[in-house]
Amino acid sequence: xxxxxxxxxxxxxxxxxxxxxxxxxxxxxxxxxxxxxxxxxxxxxxxxxxxxxxxxxxxxxxxxxxxxxxxxxxxxxxxxxxxxxxxxxxxxxxxxxxxxxxxxxxxxxxxxxxxxxxxxxxxxxxxxxxxxxxxxxxxxxxxxxxxxxxxxxxxxxxxxxxxxxxxxxxxxxxxxxxxxxxxxxxxxxxxxxxxxxxxxxxxxxxxxxxxxxxxxxxxxxxxxxxxxxxxx
Numbered sequence: 001x002x003x004x005x006x007x008x009x010x011x012x013x014x015x016x017x018x019x020x021x022x023x024x025x026x027x028x029x030x031x032x033x034x035x036x037x038x039x040x041x042x043x044x045x046x047x048x049x050x051x052x053x054x055x056x057x058x059x060x061x062x063x064x065x066x067x068x069x070x071x072x073x074x075x076x077x078x079x080x081x082x083x084x085x086x087x088x089x090x091x092x093x094x095x096x097x098x099x100x101x102x103x104x105x106x107x108x109x110x111x112x113x114x115x116x117x118x119x120x121x122x123x124x125x126x127x128x129x130x131x132x133x134x135x136x137x138x139x140x141x142x143x144x145x146x147x148x149x150x151x152x153x154x155x156x157x158x159x160x161x162x163x164x165x166x167x168x169x170x171x172x173x174x175x176x177x178x179x180x181x182x183x184x185x186x187x188x189x190x191x192x193x194x195x196x197x198x199x200x201x202x203x204x205x206x207x208x209x210x211x212x213x214x215x216x217x218x219x220x221x222x223x224x225x226x227x228x229x230x231x232x
Contacts, residue, residue, distance in 0.1 A: 057165030
C-alpha cells in the first residue's frame with residue numbers, strides 16, 4: 001500500500017518538477033553567420049502546456065504551442081512559421097531555432113544577474129541620423145535612443161520598417177545592444193567619439209556613422225516605436 005502511494009506521489013510531482021526546470025527568465029543566444037546574438041526568453045507551464053516567449057522591448061512574443069518532456073523541448077511560433085527545438089542537459093538548453101533551410105544554433109541558461117554596467121556612461125539619448133547609401137535610395141536611417149544611466153534602448157528606422165527594440169548597456173567604452181524577438185536578430189556596438197559623433201557597428205560588419213549630435217530626448221519620452229517584422 002505504501003509503495004503504491006509513493007509511486008502515485010512521484011507521478012504527481014513529475015510534471016511539476018519538469019516545469020520547475022524551465023520556468024522563469026533565461027539568457028539565450030542564437031548564432032547567425034558566425035555572430036552570437038544575446039537575448040532574453042521566458043518559459044512557463046509544463047508538458048503539452050509549455051510556453052515560451054521572446055521579447056521585443058517590454059512586449060512579449062509568445063509561442064503558439066509546444067511540448068516538454070524527457071529533457072526535450074519543442075516550441076512552435078506559427079506567426080513566424082518557425083520552431084524551437086532544444087535539449088535540456090546539465091541545466092542548459094541547446095538546439096536550433098528557425099525553419100527548414102534557415103535555422104540558427106540556439107542555446108540558453110537560467111538568467112543570471114547582469115554584469116555591472118559602467119557608471120560613467122556618456123549620454124547618447126536622442127534622435128540621430130545614420131549616414132547610409134542603401135539600394136533603396138536612402139541616404140540616412142533614423143536612430144532613436146532612450147537612456148537611463150548606463151542602460152539603453154534603441155531602434156533604427158528605415159524606409160521598409162525598423163529593427164525592433166535593441167537593449168543593452170555601456171561597458172569598456174561602448175554600448176552593446178542586441179535584439180531577437182523570433183525574427184531579425186541584430187547586434188549593435190555603439191562607440192561615442194570625442195567630437196560628439198557615434199560609430200555604430202551593425203551585426204559585426206556594417207560600419208555606420210552618426211555625424212552630428214542629436215536632439216536630446218525630453219524626459220518622459222516613450223520607448224522607440226516598434227513595427228511588425230518578419231524572420232531574417
